[in-house]
Amino acid sequence: MTIATTSSVSNGNMLHFNPVLLSNEDLQWADLSIIDMSTYDQGPEARQALAKQVHDAMTTAGFMVLVNYGISEEEIQRQVDIAHTMFERTSVEEKTKLLSPIKEIGRYRGFKMRKYWEFEHNVTDRIEHFNWYRDMKSQEFPKAMEEFLPEVSKFSDTVHKDVLYKLYRLFALSLELPSETFVDKHKYELHDESWFRYMAYYDEFTPDEEAKLGGVWLKGHQDFNTLTLLFSQPMASLQALDDAGSWKYIKHIPGSLVVNCGAYMEWYTGGLYKAAKHRVHAPPKDQRNHTRLGVFYFNVPNDEERPNTLLESPVLQRAGITERIFELGKEPVSKDYAHARISNTGKTAGWKTAAGAGGVEYDIIGGVKVPLYS
Numbered sequence: 166m167t168i169a170t171t172s173s174v175s176n177g178n179m180l181h182f183n184p185v186l187l188s189n190e191d192l193q194w195a196d197l198s199i200i201d202m203s204t205y206d207q208g209p210e211a212r213q214a215l216a217k218q219v220h221d222a223m224t225t226a227g228f229m230v231l232v233n234y235g236i237s238e239e240e241i242q243r244q245v246d247i248a249h250t251m252f253e254r255t256s257v258e259e260k261t262k263l264l265s266p267i268k269e270i271g272r273y274r275g276f277k278m279r280k281y282w283e284f285e286h287n288v289t290d291r292i293e294h295f296n297w298y299r300d301m302k303s304q305e306f307p308k309a310m311e312e313f314l315p316e317v318s319k320f321s322d323t324v325h326k327d328v329l330y331k332l333y334r335l336f337a338l339s340l341e342l343p344s345e346t347f348v349d350k351h352k353y354e355l356h357d358e359s360w361f362r363y364m365a366y367y368d369e370f371t372p373d374e375e376a377k378l379g380g381v382w383l384k385g386h387q388d389f390n391t392l393t394l395l396f397s398q399p400m401a402s403l404q405a406l407d408d409a410g411s412w413k414y415i416k417h418i419p420g421s422l423v424v425n426c427g428a429y430m431e432w433y434t435g436g437l438y439k440a441a442k443h444r445v446h447a448p449p450k451d452q453r454n455h456t457r458l459g460v461f462y463f464n465v466p467n468d469e470e471r472p473n474t475l476l477e478s479p480v481l482q483r484a485g486i487t488e489r490i491f492e493l494g495k496e497p498v499s500k501d502y503a504h505a506r507i508s509n510t511g512k513t514a515g516w517k518t519a520a521g522a523g524g525v526e527y528d529i530i531g532g533v534k535v536p537l538y539s
C-alpha cells in the first residue's frame with residue numbers, strides 16, 4: 166500500500182498545503198474554451214462576445230475555464246490552506262459529530278468520511294469532504310476552522326454574488342433572456358441546498374483496488390445542479406469525456422476556475438447546453454502519493470424553484486426546441502430533488518456496476534434517468 170504524503174509546513178495558526186508539482190508527462194488534454202472575464206465590464210459588445218463564448222462552450226463540452234474573474238491564485242491557495250488545516254486538525258470524533266446527514270435527509274452540510282460511497286467490485290471511495298451552506302450561521306463548523314470563518318464567509322459571498330451572478334448574466338445573454346433570469350432563480354438571500362466544499366482525495370487505494378476501478382477515483386457522471394465551480398488544481402486528475410468517447414485531462418491554469426454545466430442548466434435549455442460528463446482519475450506517475458485538495462461550489466436553484474425548459478428563449482426557439490423537459494407542474498422541486506440525488510450518490514446500482522470502457526449505466530432517481538459513464 167502506498168502512503169499518501171501531504172507535505173505541509175506550519176505558518177502560525179495555519180498549515181500550508183504544498184500542491185503537487187505539474188506533471189511532465191505527455192498527457193491528452195481536453196480542448197476547453199478559456200473565457201477572459203476581464204472584459205465583462207467593458208461595454209455591451211465585449212459582454213456579447215463573452216456570451217457567445219459561453220454559448221459555444223455549453224453547446225459542446227459543457228465545460229469552460231474562466232480567467233481574470235476576480236479571485237486571485239493566492240486567495241484560492243489560502244482556501245486550500247484553510248481546508249488542509251481543518252482536515253488535519255479536526256479529530257475523527259469531531260468529524261463524526263459533524264457528519265453530513267446524507268443518508269437521513271440527503272443534505273451535504275458537514276463531513277463525508279472516506280469509504281462511504283460504494284464503487285465497483287465492492288471498493289469504497291478514498292474521498293473526504295466538508296461542505297457548508299452560504300448561510301454559514303445555519304450550521305456548525307469544526308473548531309479548527311473557527312478563526313478563519315470570517316474570511317471563508319467573505320470568499321463564499323464573493324463566489325456567489327460576484328462570480329456566479331456574472332456567469333448567470335452571461336448565460337441569460339447567451340440565451341437572449343432577461344439579464345436576471347438565472348440570478349432570480351439562484352438568489353443569494355434565499356435558502357437552497359447549494360454547497361461549498363473542501364474535498365480531499367487521498368492516494369491510498371491498494372494496487373488491487375485501483376486495478377478493480379480501472380484507475381478511476383470518482384466514476385464518470387454529470388452534476389445534477391445548475392453550475393459547478395471548481396477552483397483549478399495542479400494535479401492532472403479531473404477528466405472530461407469528449408464526443409469521440411475519450412477521457413481527456415483538464416489542464417491546470419493557475420488561478421483559473423473550471424465551470425461545469427449541470428443537469429438543471431441542461432433542463433433549462435431543453436438540452437441545448439450539455440451537462441458536462443466528467444470523472445476523476447488517478448494522476449500520472451510523477452504526481453502520485455500526494456493528496457489532491459480542492460475548493461468547490463455546487464449551485465442549485467432556491468428551494469422552491471422547479472427547473473424546466475425556458476421556451477421563451479429565442480435561442481432555444483431558433484434551435485427548434487419546442488417542448489419542455491417536464492410537463493408543466495411536473496418538474497422536480499429543487500429542495501426535494503437535491504435530497505434524492507445527494508442521498509443516492511455513490512450508493513446506487515449504477516455506481517457499483519462495472520460496465521467496461523465506454524459503457525453507460527442509468528439509475529432512475531426522483532423519476533429522472535441519471536447516466537453514469539465508464
Ligand SMILES: O=C(O)CCC(=O)C(=O)O
Binds near residue numbers: 383395443444445459
Ligand atoms: O474533484 C473534482 O475535480 C470533481 C469532483 C466532482 O466531479 C464532484 O464532486 O461532483
Ligand SMILES: [Fe+2]
Binds near residue numbers: 443
Ligand atoms: Fe461532478
